[in-house]
Amino acid sequence: MNLNSNVTVVIPCYNDGLYIMEALHSILNQTIKADKIIIVDDGSDEETKKVLEKISHDNVSIIYQENQGVCKARNNAINLAQTDYILNLDADDYFEPTFIEKALEVLNNNDRIAAVGCWVKILKNKTLEKEIKKPSGGTITNFILMNNGIASSMFRKKCWEMVSGYDEEMTNGYEDWEFWIAILKQNFEMKILEEPLFIYRVKSNSRDQHALKRYDFDLRKYIFLKHKELYQEHFDFFALELLRKNSIFRANENKIKRSIDFRIGNLILSPIRFFKQKRKK
Incomplete structure (x- = not known):
């Protein structure tokens, strides 16, 4: 096992007992291993807790908190991380085995890159769809109008520190978009690996769909007002x-x-x- 990858993987988990082991195994099976994997149980039900209690691995830690949302869960785990790089993964998604290796190569060779994501396969009703989601990444102008990254990306911990972490007020969604804006406006870039190395699971009650249907305008307004100087600077x-x-x-x-x-x-x-x-x- 490579103990010097300089990567901590953070996996928030809320009632995802059916999927958490698949997510975890996708990290344990990487071609370059993470130094540490921190699973944050965000006040899950008893069934999920039973699954988590069975996990026993040298570099896997599980921390428990009352239900406070994904931002708080990520911030708590990242605060404990002792590596330079952080990789986010939601408990119902998973990575292909080479993601960490390929993301590390980018971050280790270009200081202007703050985060690395990739193309995305969509898993719906236990079937992988043919269409591949292809975010562009890029600089801040690529993120002004829409989120051109993915939440499950690898990033520098120092960038998380620069922006004081994830905004814990954003309990209804779009927190990853705001996080990338906060980082990229510091003259950083996001690199997207042009391979579908991440599998995103679509669920009928997903938080992303709930955010789009019920809170889209309010969340966009919040981001706009928080970063108003950015939108004024790039008004045209x-x-x-x-x-x-x-x-x-x-x-x-x-x-x-x-x-x-x-x-x-x-x-x-x-x-x-x-x-x-x-x-x-």
């Missing part, structure tokens, strides 16, 4: 990108309206609308 870029996105949205909307399925749907619904209007009169 930000405004033009918004206009471009709006044009794409309107073009797609018109395309849908012109589609055969849409027109057939309108024909089917038109009698119903007619009788509704009659009843109102």
Whole structure:
């Protein structure tokens, strides 16, 4: 076992007893081993705790906390880490075996790179989808309008220290996006390995989907106000990108309206609308 990889892997776990062992084994089976793996139980149910209690490995530690959210869980674990590099992994996802090796090569050879992610395979209903998610990474302008990274990336602990960790006020999501913005505006970059080395599991009750459906505007507003000086500095870029996105949205909307399925749907619904209007009169 390589004890000098200089990597600590942080795995927050909340009621993920069904998946935590797959996540853990994906780290234990890396071609270059992590110095330390810290699993943070964020107030899970008894079934998950039973699974965690069975884990016994020399470089795996489990810490327990009351349910305080993923930001608090990550910050608590990273604060304990004694390595220069941190790798995030959610308990229901997993990595291919070469991720740590390839991410380390990038970080060890370029001081301007703050974080390394990769392309993403999507696991839905126990099946890997054909489409690969390809975030671009890059500099701060790549993150002003959208998150062009992934939460499960390897980053420098000193960058986490520079921005005072994850924002623990962001309990409803998008905390990784805000984290990357805070780091990258310090003149750093994120590198994306152009290989699908990370597997993201889609669940019906996922936190990401919940954030998108219920809190998207509020979270974007929070990020905007927190980093308002950044958006003011790049105002022209930000405004033009918004206009471009709006044009794409309107073009797609018109395309849908012109589609055969849409027109057939309108024909089917038109009698119903007619009788509704009659009843109102």
